[in-house]
Amino acid sequence: MSLPLYIHGSSDVGRQRSQNEDSYRIGAQPDGSRLLVVCDGMGGHEAGEVASQVASDRLVEVLSASTPDNPPRALYEAFVAANQAVLEAVGTRGAPGMGTTGVLAWVMGSRCYVGWVGDSRLYQFREGGLIERTRDHTRVAQMIAHGILTAEEARNHPDSHVLVQALGGSPGVQKSFKPEVWTEPLELRSGDVVLLCSDGLYDFIEDHELYPLIEGRDYQDAVTRLIQTANERGGADNITVILLVAGQPEVPRAVKVPREARRETLPDGMPLLAPAPPVPAAPEEPAAPAPAPRRREPMAPVMPTPAAPAEAVSSGKAGRRVPLWWLLATGILTMGVGIALGLGAGHTPPEPSTPAPVQGTSSAVAVDGGTEQDAGVARSGPPEGMGTPHTPAPAPNGSPQVTESGGK
Template identity: 80%
Template sequence: MSLPLYIHGSSDVGRQRAQNEDSFRVAAQPDGSRLLVVCDGMGGHEAGEVASQVASDRIVEVIAASSPDNPPRALYQAFVEANQAVLDAALTRGAPGMGTTGVIAWVTSSRCYVGWVGDSRLYQFRAGGLIDRTRDHTRVAQMIAHGILTAEEARNHPDAHVLVQALGGSPGVQKSFKPEVWTEPLELRSGDVILLCSDGLYDFIEDHELYPLIEGRDYQDAVTRLIQTANERGGADNITVILLVAGQPEVPRTAKEPQEARRETIPDGMPLLAPAPVPVPVSEPVVQAPPVSEPRRREFVAPGVPATPAVAMPEASPGRRVPLWWLLATGILMMGVGIALGLGAANTPAPEPARGTSSQVETDAGTGALTPAAVQVPGPPASSEQDAGVAQSGPPEGMGTPHTTPAPAPPGGSRVTESGGK
């Protein structure tokens, strides 16, 4: 969609020059597009003025005759032919070194194609902010790009306006001649501002000061305001300005971002709340992490004595070893039970077995327990020394109940063994 374009240009000699060597053109093309050109001549009295006029006229002629199918290529060709026209004019006039800068904006519909040679500039502003700008073809600009100088140091550098490219000029400048043309256009929106100018403007007005000087003003009044400010700050050079405002005649004021409704936040000093759990999709299995328990305390527990002599050994689960302290405690417990049983059996007087009986069961009158009788096997009678030894094996006084060891059984007979013996 085509935007209405409001364009105004003006040039001023400044306050310290006797002649204006700048030149500009605002030309309507046959296809309805607009061509904006600013040239800043150099080379002394009359020579600079001629160079800028020759270059700007030739650029307009080439663009008018070119096809709009490839605007960047047309701009490049216009610079090449303008350069040759300046060289021819310098040769005819006998003014070697005569040259000029040049910056072009070719606006078709809502697109702006840009090309330049030298240090005349183009700015694009949107909503009060600078969104694009050409780069100078000067020696200090190259030094800034290589980190040799800062932008502030370059401003006061003696080579601040020494060009490395120009239309015409010295053989050294011609050796590096190569116009710079952006292959992609600037996309214009309603309210966008395009500013073309010579160095007589931006030498006295910083980039960040340009838009505040013109916002809210009519496009013609904005041009007057810029030139007036440059003159008020010295006007040491010729000043040329072309201003284009897309979609409206006034330069839009700086856009103010709409303020959203204030949202309440957690007051300062309030402890942070635990984060809300993240919902898990139903299709995915929910895996809960095992609860983290406190580390166990290692404590030694003395084993107790069970009421019955039977002691169950713990089963060792696969991959689990029975603790050593459990084995020791169980062994001591079983040994104590055995000793207790042995002492009880020793205190009970064994009845004299009847001869010729294979087996006999007697009842302990004191406890009511059944005790097996001694099994007698026919054989030679025990010697009197063995009998005497058993009968006289009483404990010494004060030593308690003795542990009686039975006489060995004859060969082929049964042996009765007491549990708990060593």
């Protein structure tokens, strides 16, 4: 589906000129494309008028006969042909210095190819904002480009309209003649506005004032409003305007984006002008939650570990075990008691009436709910029929044996 185009143009002599040297053309091509041309003649009276008419007619004629295979190249060749046509008119009419500017838009659906020579301009607006504008071929524009002048200083500079390029014109201008053509087209969207004009308009209306004057207006009324405003502000030159609105007959209202909405393009939660915080490096593993602070318990004395570690003995109290050092100390104490009892039993005289050998009794000691038992020392009584008993010899192993309840 093609994008509908609403186009209107008009030219006015202004308030201080007696003759209009501007000219414009709006042409429909057989392939459905449109040609928009604005030319601003120079050379005084009839010379300027003739130059602008000759140039605009020649531009349309050449492009109407060309194929749209390479629009930028076709535009360049059309300007070369228009320049030659003006130079021929100079020779015919005998008016040295006769020349004109020219700006052209070749609109093919949603594409707009642009070329120009001199200081007539083309603007493209979208949602009320200026997104494209041609560059003037003037001495002052060159000084701005090289940083010699600022835009404010150039505004009222005496050379502000001294051209360095034109169609026709003086030999000096012809020496640097080279049409400027954008190799890539403007892309048109519904609601876009394209404005072509001569310097009689923008000399009295600043770039930032253009769209507010026409927003919300019908495309034809918008052209009238621009010319009227330039005349109200002096109208010192001829004023020519062509306006194109894509997709609708009215110039859309400017989109006013609140400041807060612009923050959507910044990192979440960041103020508009705040510097970006440093981004922390991603941890290799997720950090474990910090453990709750725990109360430190006093540590028990560390005893040497025996070759075969003994198992802790249950104390009979739920949730608590007897320390190993306590078991070792208790075992040593029990051993000592057992030895003392054994030695005491060894010095007890046997009863005379008992002829059998006397067996030593073993002592048992309760240890924290368990039982530890020392093995008695075996002793032999005197042979039957013998006299006084003798002192028994110590056990061969020379040490008591200790058995822990529950041990292995």
